[in-house]
Amino acid sequence: MAATTSHQAIGSARECHSSFGSQNGIRKLSVKMVSKVFGVDLRLISRKNCCSKSWKLGVIHASRSHSSVVDPVQIPSKNNSSNSKKKSDETALILIRHGESLWNEKNLFTGCVDVPLTQKGVEEAIEAGKRICNIPVDMIYTSALIRAQMTAMLAMTQHRRKKVPIFMHNESEQAQRWSQIYSEETKKQSIPVIADWQLNERMYGELQGLNKQETADRFGKEKVHEWRRSYDIPPPNGESLKMCAQRAVAYFKEQIEPRLLSGKNVMIAAHGNSLRSIIMYLDKLTSQEVINLELSTGIPMLYIFKDGKFIRRGSPVGPSEAGVYAYTRSLALYRQKLDEMFH
Amino acid sequence: MAVTTFHQATGSIHTHGCRSSFGFQNGIRNYSVNMVSKGFGVDARLIARGNCCSGSCRLSVTRASSSHSSVADPVQIPSKNNSSDSKKKPHETALILIRHGESLWNEKNLFTGCVDVPLTQKGVEEAIEAGKRICNIPVDMIYTSSLIRAQMTAMLAMTQHRRKKVPIITHSESEQAQRWSQISSEETKKQSIPVIAAWQLNERMYGELQGLNKQETADRFGKEKVHEWRRSYDIPPPNGESLEMCAQRAVAYFEEQIEPQLLSGKNVMISAHGNSLRSIIMYLDKLTSQEVISLELSTGIPMLYIFRDGKFIRRGSPVGPSAAGVYAYTKSLALYRQKLDEMFH
Numbered sequence: 001m002a003a004t005t006s007h008q009a010i011g012s013a014r015e016c017h018s019s020f021g022s023q024n025g026i027r028k029l030s031v032k033m034v035s036k037v038f039g040v041d042l043r044l045i046s047r048k049n050c051c052s053k054s055w056k057l058g059v060i061h062a063s064r065s066h067s068s069v070v071d072p073v074q075i076p077s078k079n080n081s082s083n084s085k086k087k088s089d090e091t092a093l094i095l096i097r098h099g100e101s102l103w104n105e106k107n108l109f110t111g112c113v114d115v116p117l118t119q120k121g122v123e124e125a126i127e128a129g130k131r132i133c134n135i136p137v138d139m140i141y142t143s144a145l146i147r148a149q150m151t152a153m154l155a156m157t158q159h160r161r162k163k164v165p166i167f168m169h170n171e172s173e174q175a176q177r178w179s180q181i182y183s184e185e186t187k188k189q190s191i192p193v194i195a196d197w198q199l200n201e202r203m204y205g206e207l208q209g210l211n212k213q214e215t216a217d218r219f220g221k222e223k224v225h226e227w228r229r230s231y232d233i234p235p236p237n238g239e240s241l242k243m244c245a246q247r248a249v250a251y252f253k254e255q256i257e258p259r260l261l262s263g264k265n266v267m268i269a270a271h272g273n274s275l276r277s278i279i280m281y282l283d284k285l286t287s288q289e290v291i292n293l294e295l296s297t298g299i300p301m302l303y304i305f306k307d308g309k310f311i312r313r314g315s316p317v318g319p320s321e322a323g324v325y326a327y328t329r330s331l332a333l334y335r336q337k338l339d340e341m342f343h
Numbered sequence: 344m345a346v347t348t349f350h351q352a353t354g355s356i357h358t359h360g361c362r363s364s365f366g367f368q369n370g371i372r373n374y375s376v377n378m379v380s381k382g383f384g385v386d387a388r389l390i391a392r393g394n395c396c397s398g399s400c401r402l403s404v405t406r407a408s409s410s411h412s413s414v415a416d417p418v419q420i421p422s423k424n425n426s427s428d429s430k431k432k433p434h435e436t437a438l439i440l441i442r443h444g445e446s447l448w449n450e451k452n453l454f455t456g457c458v459d460v461p462l463t464q465k466g467v468e469e470a471i472e473a474g475k476r477i478c479n480i481p482v483d484m485i486y487t488s489s490l491i492r493a494q495m496t497a498m499l500a501m502t503q504h505r506r507k508k509v510p511i512i513t514h515s516e517s518e519q520a521q522r523w524s525q526i527s528s529e530e531t532k533k534q535s536i537p538v539i540a541a542w543q544l545n546e547r548m549y550g551e552l553q554g555l556n557k558q559e560t561a562d563r564f565g566k567e568k569v570h571e572w573r574r575s576y577d578i579p580p581p582n583g584e585s586l587e588m589c590a591q592r593a594v595a596y597f598e599e600q601i602e603p604q605l606l607s608g609k610n611v612m613i614s615a616h617g618n619s620l621r622s623i624i625m626y627l628d629k630l631t632s633q634e635v636i637s638l639e640l641s642t643g644i645p646m647l648y649i650f651r652d653g654k655f656i657r658r659g660s661p662v663g664p665s666a667a668g669v670y671a672y673t674k675s676l677a678l679y680r681q682k683l684d685e686m687f688h
Contacts, residue, residue, distance in 0.1 A: 102509045108531060112523040114512035114538075116498035122467075144520070146512050150495055153461040164447045167459035167491050171516060175489070175542065178457040181554035186453060193459075197520065209526035 090306035090330060091260045092135050093282075094267040095275050098151040099124025099298040108211050111204030111238065114145050124298030125151040129158030131316045132300050134335045138264040139192055140165055141256055143199035143271060151298075152193065152269035160338045165191045198251035201271035205238020231287040241291070245277035252278050260305040272297075282310040304328055435651035435675060436605045437480050438627075439612040440620050443496040444469025444643040453556050456549030456583065459490050469643030470496040474503030476661045477645050479680040483609040484537055485510055486601055488544040488616060496643075497538065497614035505683045512538040543596035546616035550583020576632040586636070590622035597623050605650045617642075627655040649673055 099121035103110045117125065132155065140156070142148045149167075156165050169175040181187050207215055207227070215224045227235040234240040248270075259266055268278070272295060280290040282303060295301065302313040304327060313327045444466035448455045462470065477500065485501070487493045494512075501510050514520040526532050552560055552572070560569045572580040579585040593615075604611055613623070617640060625635040627648060640646065647658040649672060658672045 106509070108528075113526055114514060114524055116501070116510055116512075119471075119502045122499065122502065126464075144514070146494060146498060149491060150498065153491060153495065154467065156461070157464045157467065164451070165461055167461075169459060169489070178542075178545070178548050179459055181458055182551045183453075183554040183556075183559060186554040186556075197523075200523070203523050206527045209528040209531035211528075211531075214528060 090304050090328060091263060092137075092265040092331065093260060093303040093305055093310070094132055094135060094137065094265075095278065095295070095301040095303070096125075096128050096132075096151060096155060096267065096269045097272055097275050097295045097297050097299075098147045098269065099128075101147045103209075106211070108209055109204050109207040109215065111202060111208040112145065112200050113208050115147060117147050117150055121147065121298075122150070122154060125154035126158060127318070128298045128300050129155030130318050132267070132302075133158045133160045134338060135302065135316065135331065136161070136265040136334050137163075137191055137267045139194070139259055140267045140269065141199060142193065142195045142269045143201065143274065144195050144197040145200055145271070148199070148269045148271060149193075149195060152267065155267075155269070155300075156191070160342060163189050163191045165193045167193045167195065194255075196251060196255075198247045199268065199270040199274050202241060202244035202273035203239040204235055206236040207238065229291060231291055241273060241277070242287070244273045245280060245290070248274040248277040249281045252281060261308075275301075283312060302327065435649050435673060436608055437482075437610040437676065438605060438648040438650055438655070439477055439480060439482065439610075440623065440640070440646040440648070441470075441473050441477075441496060441500060441612065441614045442617055442620050442640045442642050442644075443492045443614065444473075446492045451556070453554055454549050454552040454560065456547060456553045457490065457545050458553050460492060462492050462495055466492065466643075467495070467499060470499035471503060472663070473643045473645050474500030475663050477612070477647075478503045478505045479683060480647065480661065480676065481506070481610040481679050482508075482536055482612045484539070484604055485612045485614065486544060487538060487540050487614045488546070488619065489540050489542045490545055490616070493544070493614045493616060494538075494540060497612065500612075500614070500645075501536070505687060508534050508536050510536045510538045512540065539600075541596060541600070543592045544613065544615040544619045547586060547589035547618035548584040549580055551581040552583065574636060576636055586618060586622070587632070589618045590625060590635070593619040593622040594626045597626060606653075620646075628657060647672065 098117065100118045101110060101115045101121055102118055103113070103115045104121075105118050128151070137156070137159065140152050142152050153165060166181070167179075169179045181190070207219075207224070210218070212224075224235075226233055227238075227240075230240065232240045232242040234243060256266055256268065268275070270278075275295050276290055276293045279285065279293060279295070279301075280287075285293065296315075299315050302316055304311045304313055316327075443462065445463045446455060446460045446466055447463055448458070448460045449466075450463050473496070482501070482504065485497050487497050498510060511524075511526070514524045526535070552564075552569070555563070557569075569580075571578055572583075572585075575585065577585045577587040579588060597613075601611055601613065613620070615623075620640050621635055621638045624630070624638060624640070624646075625632075630638065641660075644660050647661055649656045649658055661672075
């Protein structure tokens with residue numbers, strides 16, 4: 001199977017390479033690289049990068065990585081303290097952009113206004129959950145906005161490991177005290193959920209709540225286009241993409257990356273601009289490249305963090321699709337354990 | 344139609360089924376009363392020992408037929424004169440209470456309290472079903488607890504609302520949070536329903552029982568002690584709240600924050616938990632501590648009250664829109680529903 005795997009992947013990689021040559025080209029270059037073996041379906045639309053060397057390296061890793069990788073499934077056992085566990089060689093990082101919100105539906109600039117999901121957005125979240133139901137999740141980070149939080153919680157209703165996401169509360173001493181859990185066993189079956197404003201959508205200032213017509217009337221079409229599409233020009237009293245990226249990436253580096261380094265598998269549920277900012281950091285994109293990056297809503301993006309590097313593995317397909325395999329050997333082992341646990 | 348409604352309702356009240364149960368002072372702890380009136384579509388799922396079939400029910404029938412249509416139209420259809428200052432205050436407003444559905448720890452049978460556990464898929468469906476029942480009842484403001492299961496319940500329920508106003512969660516945790524959530528369009532603000540999250544509406548805090556299953560608690564504390572904490576009014580579990588303490592902060596919040604909104608003419612929905620809601624019901628229905636202990640509010644089934652002349656009139660649980668014979672509970676609710684029908688057909 002390993003032989004077939006490398007063959008298929010390389011075959012696909014070659015297809016990608018031809019498009020790799022198009023340096024200048026259409027703004028949104030769609031690259032579909034569906035590998036039957038890996039079930040990889042790259043919905044990330046970008047100008048290049050999806051088919052970098054790291055992908056091929058990823059294949060080689062998969063066939064070589066040995067099974068001494070610590071089993072990320074924390075099946076309750078006597079020796080199951082996180083201190084004594086050997087650090088994993090690799091961890092999974094899942095990014096999910098929330099689906100349709102009530103203001104998306106009405107075509108209003110949303111930014112940091114805390115608008116909930118539509119029924120369609122709810123369904124998108126559940127579908128996203130089906131795609132990641134076999135990928136380990138030890139911690140969840142969301143923005144302070146309900147649409148991202150709901151997306152995470154709805155997605156996790158589909159997860160096969162059946163651990164329970166629990167929102168952390170430290171807004172006050174009482175909040176912290178009141179949310180205490182008094183059973184070690186229960187804590188082990190919990191996934192801490194941390195909500196922070198640094199993962200919020202880009203703040204859109206005086207455009208928030210306006211529809212396209214109103215903004216064109218109030219500010220002029222070109223100005224609005226400039227704010228939406230430039231890297232560093234903020235709308236009045238708002239953030240530029242650069243400002244958004246600054247606080248989102250800083251947060252990722254300070255709070256999230258250490259978790260990945262310590263062996264935790266992490267899921268981030270957030271927004272178009274905060275996630276593309278993080279992707280800019282993960283994939284080392286330029287500001288020009290990040291402007292053209294569009295992350296599909298409700299389609300999770302998987303990265304493998306290994307040896308301090310982020311390897312993009314595209315978007316996991318739904319569990320019902322044919323030919324779904326893991327992206328690395330440890331993910332394959334994890335899935336196997338889930339199958340054993342529940343069948 | 345008014346005549347038919349009145350007749351039907353009166354006919355239903357004559358059903359002595361309810362009256363006879365009123366006499367049961369001592370009796371089974373959870374007394375289930377079904378009062379389905381084809382005229383009003385009232386389905387009182389509230390399980391209580393007395394109270395469901397009080398005189399107030401008939402009184403509200405009388406009010407419905409005599410209340411005049413000068414009651415301010417609760418539907419805020421954008422118009423030139425649509426400022427809440429110039430509007431005449433409505434005689435009555437609606438208060439909806441929703442208890443969230445199944446959470447992941449309910450499923451695992453663990454004491455939850457204030458641990459912030461989300462809904463299961465079943466809890467999600469319960470919330471959507473609840474939304475279908477209230478989709479024709481005006482909502483101007485929403486209050487939730489600070490726990491995600493109540494917030495999600497409210498947001499999921501509102502995806503079903505026919506008025507299509509947009510719930511917006513207000514943020515006041517910091518100056519930046521407030522600034523960042525500003526809306527720059529008056530028109531958009533008018534189509535918004537502010538959502539306020541308050542810890543005072545949280546579930547009763549269960550202290551050292553939080554996260555334990557029934558076996559663990561029995562082992563750690565003994566079965567009788569646990570039973571006492573769960574069923575008494577004023578005995579708290581270790582480092583936790585008694586029902587009395589929960590009621591104290593929940594009712595205080597209701598009186599200080601929510602009741603003034605109702606008085607000023609706002610229709611309010613509260614999405615919260617078993618203990619915080621029964622505490623509020625204790626206040627609305629003037630129950631004794633003995634009565635509130637026996638009160639069980641069904642999950643995912645909204646409870647409607649009409650607030651009028653400073654009084655709370657319980658109107659039971661709205662039925663789903665597809666159920667036959669669904670009418671409004673008061674004339675203004677009937678008018679509101681009519682306007683919704685006109686807007687969308």
